[in-house]
Amino acid sequence: MSTKARVFSVEFRAEVARRILDGESIAALHHELGIKKSVLYRWREAYQKEGIRGFHATGRPLGSRTMARRVSSNPEQVAQRKIAELERKVGQQTLDLDFLRKAFKRVRESRQKNIVTGGTASTERFEA
Secondary structure, three states, X not given: OOOOOOOOOHHHHHHHHHHHHXXXXXXXXXXXXXXXXXXXXXXXXXXXXXXXXXXXXXXXXXXXXXXXXXXXXXXXXXXXXXXXXHHHHHHHHHHXXXXXXXXXXXXXXXXXXXXXXXXXXXXXXXXX
16 A cells, blocks of 8 residues: 655745744644654754755755746735744743743742751842
């Protein structure tokens, strides 16, 4: 029994790579998209090294009709993709800030406990 290989567009692969670089889990994308993790890692590496050009070197050559359709992107669609990308980045940065605030709070609480119990404490202070 043979299975037909799926072919993904350059734009699709680049978007998935951007999602990975924006902090989405490879495991989550694997389950969502049904694409092998090894393929997702390969796409991420290709995009990190050469950007979208990293996807043109692999796979089947694109037909002229397909390429012409892909080059002519609607400016509104491009803007919507950029907005979605920026919103993902803001979301990831919010998660990072929340994590750091909690970590600093734990460090501060830990240092206060050390002072109360007679332990030695550093002279450095963390401000959140």
